[in-house]
Amino acid sequence: VRDPLILGIETSCDETGVGIVRGRTLLANTVSSSMDQHVRFGGVIPEIASRAHLEAFVPTLQEALETAGVTLDDVDAIAVTAGPGLAGALMVGVSAAKALALSTGKPLYGINHLVAHVSVGLLHDGHGDVTRELVDDDGALVQGLGAVLVSGGHTEILRVRDLADDVELLGATIDDAAGEAYDKVARLLGLSYPGGPTIDRAAVDGDPKAFKFPRGLSNAKYMGSAENRGKRRYDFSFSGLKTAVARVVEAHEAEGLEVPVADIAASFQEAVVDVITRKAVLAATENGITTLLLGGGVAANSRLRDLLAERCADHGIRLVVPPLSLCTDNGAMVAALGSRLVSRGVAPTGLAFTADPGLPV
Ligand code: KG4
Ligand code: ZN
Numbered sequence: 001v002r003d004p005l006i007l008g009i010e011t012s013c014d015e016t017g018v019g020i021v022r023g024r025t026l027l028a029n030t031v032s033s034s035m036d037q038h039v040r041f042g043g044v045i046p047e048i049a050s051r052a053h054l055e056a057f058v059p060t061l062q063e064a065l066e067t068a069g070v071t072l073d074d075v076d077a078i079a080v081t082a083g084p085g086l087a088g089a090l091m092v093g094v095s096a097a098k099a100l101a102l103s104t105g106k107p108l109y110g111i112n113h114l115v116a117h118v119s120v121g122l123l124h125d126g127h128g129d130v131t132r133e134l135v136d137d138d139g140a141l142v143q144g145l146g147a148v149l150v151s152g153g154h155t156e157i158l159r160v161r162d163l164a165d166d167v168e169l170l171g172a173t174i175d176d177a178a179g180e181a182y183d184k185v186a187r188l189l190g191l192s193y194p195g196g197p198t199i200d201r202a203a204v205d206g207d208p209k210a211f212k213f214p215r216g217l218s219n220a221k222y223m224g225s226a227e228n229r230g231k232r233r234y235d236f237s238f239s240g241l242k243t244a245v246a247r248v249v250e251a252h253e254a255e256g257l258e259v260p261v262a263d264i265a266a267s268f269q270e271a272v273v274d275v276i277t278r279k280a281v282l283a284a285t286e287n288g289i290t291t292l293l294l295g296g297g298v299a300a301n302s303r304l305r306d307l308l309a310e311r312c313a314d315h316g317i318r319l320v321v322p323p324l325s326l327c328t329d330n331g332a333m334v335a336a337l338g339s340r341l342v343s344r345g346v347a348p349t350g351l352a353f354t355a356d357p358g359l360p361v
Contacts, residue, residue, distance in 0.1 A: 004076035004342050007064075007100075008335025009057075011093030012085025012113050013153050014044045016056040018064035019332030020075075021339050024135075026123045027068035029325060029332035032056040035194065042193045043183065044152070050088035057096050064331065075106055077348065079338025082110035083359030085153065090355035098351050107348035109338045113329075114361050115167050117295035118147045118160055119337035120326045133320045134291070139343070146170075146289030148280040150304070151296030151329070152179030152194065155276075157234050157283045158361060163340050167361040170283045171234025174217075178272055178298050181238035185245050185268050189261050199265045200301055206266030211248060213271040214240045215278075223282060234283040241271055269303055277308045284317050293320045299327040 003023025010017035014035050020028040034052030038044045065071060080097035083090055094110070101108035121134040134142055145160040155173040160166070176184065179196055186195025191202060216237030217223075223233060245268055252259045284292055292312060298304060305321060312319040326332060 004339065005070060005074050006335045006339040006342060007072075007075045007078045008111070008331040008333070008338055009078070009080040009093045009097050010113070010116070010329055010331045010334045011053045011057070011089050012081045012083070013089060013329055014038060014049045014052070015329040016053045016060050017329060017331030017334070018060045019330060019335040020064050020068040020070065021123060021332060021335040023339060023343070024122050024124060024336070026125050026332055027070070028064040029330050030060050030064040030067060031325075031328075031330050032060045039193055042187060044086070046086045046088050049086060050092055053089055053092035057092065072100070072104055075104070077107045077109060077338055077342050079109040079111050079334050079341075081113045081116065081334050082349075082353060083113065083356035085113055085355075085357060087355060087357040090357065094353075094355045102351060108351060109341055109346075110349040110353045111334050111337050112167075112359055112361055114149060114154065114156060114158065115160075115163055116333040116337045117149050118145075118158065118167075118293055119163055119340055120295065120322050120330075120333035121293045121320050122340060123326070123332060123336050134293070142291050144288050144290035145293070146284050146287065146291070147293040147295060148276065148308075149296045150178040150276060150294075150298035152183065152196075152298075153177055154296065155236050157280055159287050159289060163337060164344050164346050169361050170287060171236065171279060173236040173238065174232070175237050175239040176242065178236070178238065178276060179296070181242055181272060182298070184242050185265075188242075188246055188249050189259065189264060191261070191265075196298060196300065199269060200303075202262050202265035203269045203303070204262075206260075206262030206264070208266040208270035210260065210263035211267035213244050213267055215271055215275040216240050218275050218278065223278070226286065234279055236275065236279065238272070241268065269301070273301065273304045273307050276304065277311045280308065281311045281315050281317065284312075285315055289317065291318045291320060293322070295322065295327050297328045300324055
């Protein structure tokens with residue numbers, strides 16, 4: 001018998017994503033982003049994102065079906081991001097998915113966006129390039145799985161015992177997400193939005209040691225000896241870092257000095273990447289995590305990938321970094337988790353659920 005065909009729908013932020021998988025084989029991953037409409041505002045405007053989802057949904061669905069060479073009739077189940085995310089944006093995807101499920105009679109699964117980011121590691125492209133990164137030959141999830149998710153909207157460390165029902169949030173940001181910190185600091189430095197890529201580029205010519213910027217929640221009080229293990233140990237805070245950058249910029253301007261953009265960008269990036277990688281490795285070693293998946297748009301950052309790879313290697317942790325198109329928000333990750341739920345015999349969510357902007361893991 002053929003593995004079930006799963007359609008995944010993602011609309012939690014600015015990407016309209018439709019993914020199609022058969023079992024664990026990726027057949028299509030079509031994404032339409034409204035980012036270019038948010039650029040002039042310097043941030044994602046929820047109302048614009050929602051409208052863009054409405055406009056992009058049908059064409060994105062059609063393109064994904066065409067790419068996969070299937071029709072809606074062929075689909076065995078539909079999966080849609082139920083949260084967390086922007087309320088209005090989520091509602092577009094959830095409404096569309098419910099309408100599809102109702103009209104076709106297909107089962108519907110409401111999916112947690114964060115767990116979907118991890119589930120993408122189950123997929124392979126079906127061209128002989130079977131990665132089997134997160135499962136063994138029998139499809140059992142690897143023991144000791146964890147994830148660090150860093151994007152414009154979220155920054156979390158997760159422990160995953162079962163993708164269906166046993167995911168624990170070990171740590172999260174208490175203020176800005178990592179990508180948000182990039183965006184805010186880019187603005188302070190007069191660099192364009194989104195800040196991730198522009199700061200990453202500016203940092204190439206800078207000295208990461210030029211300024212010693214704070215690593216939030218990472219002094220001995222939070223990350224000291226294991227006996228000291230307290231709240232916030234695996235949590236992040238980027239607002240102090242942003243303020244520290246603002247002070248340096250102000251000080252230069254007050255003296256009439258040119259702002260050393262490259263040095264600030266490099267030093268800021270080093271602070272972000274240092275704290276993310278240190279906390280991820282600390283959480284991993286203290287919680288039996290031996291395979292760590294990196295997800296979210298900030299995974300595009302080469303310094304983050306390099307330092308995380310180095311520190312994971314030092315601690316015997318296997319690092320899994322999916323292709324970038326599967327790290328940023330997409331529909332394939334939603335389909336991947338939907339497919340996992342179907343194969344594990346989990347009952348569909350049905351039609352009686354709603355978008356939940358604060359959905360916990
Ligand atoms: O996952 P994603 O596409 O959407 C959200 O859920 O936010 O992530 C986008 C985020 C943005 O904040 C962007 O600035 C950041 O990823 N980003 C980067 C880089 N490329 C994109 N951050 C750091 N370095 C990069 N090279
Ligand atoms: Zn995301």
